[in-house]
Amino acid sequence: MAVALDKLSPDLREQRLREVEAAVARHRDKPGALLAVLKEVQGILGYLPEEALKKVSQGLELPLSQVYGVATFYTLFNTRPRGQHIIRLCESAPCHVQGAREVLEALKRELGIGPGEDTPDGKWSLELVSCIGVCGVAPAIMIDDQVYGNLTPDCIPGILASYR
Amino acid sequence: MRFYRAHVLVCAGTNCSLKGNRAVREALIREIEGKGLGEEVKVIETGCFGLCEQGPTIVIYPEGVLYCRATVEDVPELVDSHLLKGRRVERLLYREPTRPVAVQTVPELDYFKKQVRVVLRNCGIIDPDSIEEYIGQGGYTALAKALAMKPEEVIAQVKASGLRGRGGAGFPTGLKWEFGRKAPGGVKYVVCNADEGEPGTFKDRLILEGDPHAVLEAMAIAGWAIGANYGYIYIRGEYQLSIQRLERAIEQARRLGLLGQNIFNSGFNFDVEVRIGAGAYVCGEETALFESLEGKRGEPRIKPPYPTDVGLFGKPTVINNVETLANIPPIITRGAEWFRTLGTEKCPGTKVFTLTGDIVNEGLIEVPMGITLREVVYEIGGGIPNGHKFKMAQTGGTSGGCLPEALLDVPMDYDQLAAAGSALGSGALLIMDDTHCIVDVARCFARFFLHESCGQCIPCREGTLQLYHLVDGITRGTGTRQDLELIERLSRTMYVAPLCPLGQTAPLPIMTTLKYFKDEYLAHVDSRVCPTGTCRALATGHAAD
Numbered sequence: 001m002a003v004a005l006d007k008l009s010p011d012l013r014e015q016r017l018r019e020v021e022a023a024v025a026r027h028r029d030k031p032g033a034l035l036a037v038l039k040e041v042q043g044i045l046g047y048l049p050e051e052a053l054k055k056v057s058q059g060l061e062l063p064l065s066q067v068y069g070v071a072t073f074y075t076l077f078n079t080r081p082r083g084q085h086i087i088r089l090c091e092s093a094p095c096h097v098q099g100a101r102e103v104l105e106a107l108k109r110e111l112g113i114g115p116g117e118d119t120p121d122g123k124w125s126l127e128l129v130s131c132i133g134v135c136g137v138a139p140a141i142m143i144d145d146q147v148y149g150n151l152t153p154d155c156i157p158g159i160l161a162s163y164r
Numbered sequence: 165m166r167f168y169r170a171h172v173l174v175c176a177g178t179n180c181s182l183k184g185n186r187a188v189r190e191a192l193i194r195e196i197e198g199k200g201l202g203e204e205v206k207v208i209e210t211g212c213f214g215l216c217e218q219g220p221t222i223v224i225y226p227e228g229v230l231y232c233r234a235t236v237e238d239v240p241e242l243v244d245s246h247l248l249k250g251r252r253v254e255r256l257l258y259r260e261p262t263r264p265v266a267v268q269t270v271p272e273l274d275y276f277k278k279q280v281r282v283v284l285r286n287c288g289i290i291d292p293d294s295i296e297e298y299i300g301q302g303g304y305t306a307l308a309k310a311l312a313m314k315p316e317e318v319i320a321q322v323k324a325s326g327l328r329g330r331g332g333a334g335f336p337t338g339l340k341w342e343f344g345r346k347a348p349g350g351v352k353y354v355v356c357n358a359d360e361g362e363p364g365t366f367k368d369r370l371i372l373e374g375d376p377h378a379v380l381e382a383m384a385i386a387g388w389a390i391g392a393n394y395g396y397i398y399i400r401g402e403y404q405l406s407i408q409r410l411e412r413a414i415e416q417a418r419r420l421g422l423l424g425q426n427i428f429n430s431g432f433n434f435d436v437e438v439r440i441g442a443g444a445y446v447c448g449e450e451t452a453l454f455e456s457l458e459g460k461r462g463e464p465r466i467k468p469p470y471p472t473d474v475g476l477f478g479k480p481t482v483i484n485n486v487e488t489l490a491n492i493p494p495i496i497t498r499g500a501e502w503f504r505t506l507g508t509e510k511c512p513g514t515k516v517f518t519l520t521g522d523i524v525n526e527g528l529i530e531v532p533m534g535i536t537l538r539e540v541v542y543e544i545g546g547g548i549p550n551g552h553k554f555k556m557a558q559t560g561g562t563s564g565g566c567l568p569e570a571l572l573d574v575p576m577d578y579d580q581l582a583a584a585g586s587a588l589g590s591g592a593l594l595i596m597d598d599t600h601c602i603v604d605v606a607r608c609f610a611r612f613f614l615h616e617s618c619g620q621c622i623p624c625r626e627g628t629l630q631l632y633h634l635v636d637g638i639t640r641g642t643g644t645r646q647d648l649e650l651i652e653r654l655s656r657t658m659y660v661a662p663l664c665p666l667g668q669t670a671p672l673p674i675m676t677t678l679k680y681f682k683d684e685y686l687a688h689v690d691s692r693v694c695p696t697g698t699c700r701a702l703a704t705g706h707a708a709d
Contacts, residue, residue, distance in 0.1 A: 031477060034459030035442050039401075066460065073461040073618075075443035076401050092363035093562055094520040094594050096608045130445055130616055131363035131562075132402050135520040135592075136179040136216030136527050145404055149182040 002046020211374015560589025
């Protein structure tokens with residue numbers, strides 16, 4: 001699981017925040033760069049804590065309300081630490097009619113959590129998302145950046161095991 | 165330049181890459197090298213070929229032999245038999261459901277007979293990472309030709325072609341460019357909308373993966389036409405492969421001077437930047453997309469003013485969909501007259517459709533506008549698998565309508581599908597067989613809009629929530645006839661009251677299921693029976709009359 005910022009050692013915490021400042025500085029002169037900055041910051045910290053959002057707000061000279069508003073609007077951003085791997089299951093119609101419901105049940109069974117939850121060991125998070133554009137191989141899930149298609153409930157244990 | 169006696173094309177589209185295309189390609193290269201054929205045979209990764217269900221697909225030229233569902237284990241036989249001994253590997257040839265014998269070569273396929281490839285002209289044929297192959301296919305000649313024309317002449321050509329926006333709205337592209345040209349202001353922008361999020365749609369992804377330069381070339385032409393020197397491609401964050409291929413294509417074009425300063429010595433400067441979204445369906449709406457590009461929440465703006473007057477960063481902006489742009493180079497090189505020979509009078513050209521659901525050939529096709537649903541489903545799509553019956557087709561993705569069997573002969577273009585109460589939209593076609601419950605599917609549509617409403621305007625935010633609860637109740641056995649009336653009343657309000665098309669189209673898929681499959685709804689509310697047995701809270705079986 002992404003470690004919460006206040007749980008890091010003081011040195012590491014300082015170092016991460018300096019990386020955040022550097023990322024902000026790199027984008028400062030680009031118009032409308034907020035999404036790109038938040039994506040980078042999330043890459044550094046694993047999520048978008050309040051302290052990082054304040055740094056972004058100061059660095060880009062944008063109101064904190066706008067930065068927070070953007071961080072909570074888009075589904076790919078998280079303002080709390082999530083599991084080490086995020087599983088996104090498509091629940092849109094093409095996947096739904098090809099058996100996404102059964103795949104979701106297999107995931108719930110294997111992980112012991114429901115959509116929007118994280119496993120207690122911090123390894124997994126489960127999300128329901130809209131179409132990810134691989135409907136030719138429905139039903140599909142994404143684990144981090146990797147897509148898996150043509151799924152049946154039987155595929156799930158093997159896929160999860162490959163991350164152990 | 166090297167010459168090879170055979171080219172082995174391996175599809176590297178996202179759908180095939182999920183079926184192990186990379187391992188197959190690597191095994192092919194190893195095997196070919198090992199047999200000493202490295203100097204004679206070239207292996208190329210291409211964009212999507214269309215037959216996603218049959219992936220990974222391999223085509224071997226010069227004969228054009230199509231092999232399907234090839235695995236690493238098949239590779240030694242393929243190389244030994246086909247490439248060394250000249251014998252086709254029968255068991256890997258494609259078998260069309262309509263014919264007893266295996267298909268040998270690409271042109272023989274029924275799947276391709278009704279297709280016309282304008283937008284997909286290079287997909288599955290060239291290496292998308294090679295600008296040289298794009299140029300070899302005539303790429304960037306349209307830009308050269310356009311730069312030798314006056315901007316007004318370019319716009320006149322696009323107007324005369326009758327091209328309409330392929331993102332779903334169907335607005336005349338040439339007219340949009342003319343508005344952009346005439347808008348006062350020194351700084352203008354061209355934006356490519358690659359925020360493809362409509363469920364069932366993956367055409368823009370596969371166009372960008374298969375032929376990224378076509379879009380860059382078209383954006384430069386649009387820039388010349390309207391007087392813009394900068395373009396943005398806004399693409400969703402989930403489309404990693406498209407992003408990589410676009411970034412590489414932009415670098416290559418800059419290196420050859422096809423983007424950047426003084427293109428073709430014309431004095432015209434144009435450059436392109438890729439911007440990546442962060443997950444929001446509503447950002448496909450053009451003004452929400454501008455907000456997102458400006459670093460804000462993707463909440464749609466009130467129109468007017470229209471983007472061609474006040475667009476990105478407050479400047480006049482022409483925003484076109486990926487598929488619209490991919491049509492531009494052939495229109496410039498081959499002319500508006502040629503383009504008008506394809507499709508229907510009011511909707512010239514072709515349309516790329518993505519076939520999903522209960523259909524034999526799931527995948528990507530391109531056909532002339534005006535083709536009927538029946539031709540697509542049965543002649544190209546190969547019909548309904550597993551001996552089931554056709555129940556309905558949803559055209560235009562989740563924001564489109566659902567058509568029953570009686571409407572299979574409706575010609576598909578913007579106007580005729582709208583007249584039938586549906587929409588052409590993005591070209592998504594979701595086919596469902598008779599094992600699916602119409603109310604359960606309607607609930608899935610309602611859930612999508614509830615999830616994706618941006619929350620800015622009340623009719624959409626509250627309307628999508630109420631629609632979901634009403635339909636959900638019917639699937640749980642608590643629905644009544646009054647609920648059906650309420651759905652209709654609410655839908656009438658939602659057709660007009662929301663700020664943007666997301667809310668305005670949210671009731672359409674649900675209303676069309678209610679219109680064409682009312683008996684199935686009535687079985688749920690009157691008899692508490694789900695005829696297909698999908699809704700678990702209800703009894704299974706046929707409703708008593």
